[in-house]
Amino acid sequence: MTRAISLHNVSKRYGRAPRAVDRLTLDIEAGEFLVLLGPSGCGKSTVLRMIAGLEAITDGELRLDGQLANDMPPGDRDMAMVFQNFALYPNMTNRDNIGFPLLVENPREDRGPRVDATARKLGIEDVLDRYPSQLSGGERQRVAMGRAISRRPSVFLMDEPLSNIDAKLRIQLRSEIAQLTREMGVTTVYVTHDQAEAMSLGDRVAVIRGGVLQQVGAPRDIYALPDNVFVAAFIGTPRINLVQGFVHAPPREGMTLDLGSQRLPLPEPLSVDHQLLRIQQGRPVIVGLRSEATRIGLPSQARPGEVPLTGTVANTDYQGHEALVYVDIGSEPAVVADLESPRPDGSPRRRRARPRPGVLGRLKGRTVARTPGPPLALGGSPRLPYNPYASYDPAAQRVGAGELVVRTPPSLWLQKGAQVPLLVDLAHLYVFDRHGRRVSPAPAEMLGEDV
Numbered sequence: 001m002t003r004a005i006s007l008h009n010v011s012k013r014y015g016r017a018p019r020a021v022d023r024l025t026l027d028i029e030a031g032e033f034l035v036l037l038g039p040s041g042c043g044k045s046t047v048l049r050m051i052a053g054l055e056a057i058t059d060g061e062l063r064l065d066g067q068l069a070n071d072m073p074p075g076d077r078d079m080a081m082v083f084q085n086f087a088l089y090p091n092m093t094n095r096d097n098i099g100f101p102l103l104v105e106n107p108r109e110d111r112g113p114r115v116d117a118t119a120r121k122l123g124i125e126d127v128l129d130r131y132p133s134q135l136s137g138g139e140r141q142r143v144a145m146g147r148a149i150s151r152r153p154s155v156f157l158m159d160e161p162l163s164n165i166d167a168k169l170r171i172q173l174r175s176e177i178a179q180l181t182r183e184m185g186v187t188t189v190y191v192t193h194d195q196a197e198a199m200s201l202g203d204r205v206a207v208i209r210g211g212v213l214q215q216v217g218a219p220r221d222i223y224a225l226p227d228n229v230f231v232a233a234f235i236g237t238p239r240i241n242l243v244q245g246f247v248h249a250p251p252r253e254g255m256t257l258d259l260g261s262q263r264l265p266l267p268e269p270l271s272v273d274h275q276l277l278r279i280q281q282g283r284p285v286i287v288g289l290r291s292e293a294t295r296i297g298l299p300s301q302a303r304p305g306e307v308p309l310t311g312t313v314a315n316t317d318y319q320g321h322e323a324l325v326y327v328d329i330g331s332e333p334a335v336v337a338d339l340e341s342p343r344p345d346g347s348p349r350r351r352r353a354r355p356r357p358g359v360l361g362r363l364k365g366r367t368v369a370r371t372p373g374p375p376l377a378l379g380g381s382p383r384l385p386y387n388p389y390a391s392y393d394p395a396a397q398r399v400g401a402g403e404l405v406v407r408t409p410p411s412l413w414l415q416k417g418a419q420v421p422l423l424v425d426l427a428h429l430y431v432f433d434r435h436g437r438r439v440s441p442a443p444a445e446m447l448g449e450d451v
């Protein structure tokens, strides 16, 4: 059996603190694999714990298969949880750990066949008679998974189950989890801060920020059409290039996006999306270009839909199969607050090196993190005059200088400071308004479509 989970306007407040989860509405279909994705402290685990019944719901409704379940005891919900720290009983063998939920369910039943079948599924038959301390991290997590699946629950709740495992094994276990849960057809709610994990696992991904649901959809859809700048920045590697801009649309002249020292011309006749940008005339906007939107090429090599820019190579990041070239186009970065909020308890869980906003961005980030509704996009460092010959400043990289990341073949070696011609594919251009909402491609409601 598998069950549908429905959260309607669910909030959680701990004492007098602002809501850790703020009016969350989400319908999870029976058999669906839904990922809750967001930065540390955004409320993902709290949502999971409320679904499990381990945390009381302050406001709103939780329904399981349509039945109100706010006050249903955890034991009656038929859910199994897998945590990041494995949570195995150290003084029990792995066999007993896997069989423990079966023992609780029915002490008289012979657990052997089900434990063996579970272990076979997870490839851990050889370690059943050892203790958890005698296993590697990956094996321990498989035992934890085994304990969760042995009694065939109707829902799996997984809280960062792979975050204590090294990168290579994590990818292997990730595909094992995907296969296992699909085979079993059990509704799964999976919490992670890792967007790559979310994109590869989820039927749908729900992006949360500061306790507020930002967007929910299939991975392809939220990548292609992020509702706001936070979702755009959180999803995708390398991170989307975000720079500050202005819409320049004088009467009887072509429309351009002013990116600082350069302008991006929008080709005539204007597409519907670009026509609608006229509303933003004179207002600051955020221009988003994913790495696949930009390539190095001469204006004469432009394909239909591509427009030229120029830039200066700021840095090259050799990746083996490709190189990421950071090109300074003389624009100002748009810093998105709260992409990587520090863990409140300061514990070292899942730290990843990422460009961090400057002090101003971090301070502003704290104030907007709890802002319900669309996130604010904040300015970066003060604007400096564009100097193509200026030497590369690594500090500028850390605060997210207004550079474009361009993917190139690894054989192309570009020297720092070199001037490069760029071609921007306008099919991959995003524009967000000053509140961070996507305005191009135009959202369905702007086009008068049903949403």
Ligand SMILES: Nc1ncnc2c1ncn2[C@@H]1O[C@H](COP(=O)(O)OP(=O)(O)OP(=O)(O)O)[C@@H](O)[C@H]1O
Residues within 6 Å of the ligand: 014, 020, 038, 039, 040, 041, 042, 043, 044, 045, 046, 047, 193, 343, 344
């Ligand atoms: N028992 C608690 N008492 C008070 N505050 C809490 C409690 N549990 C969580 N919080 C707060 O609620 C907020 C959301 O926490 P939660 O653990 O749900 O976030 P998260 O997105 O799962 O973060 P992480 O990925 O770091 O686990 C945080 O600000 C956290 O400090």
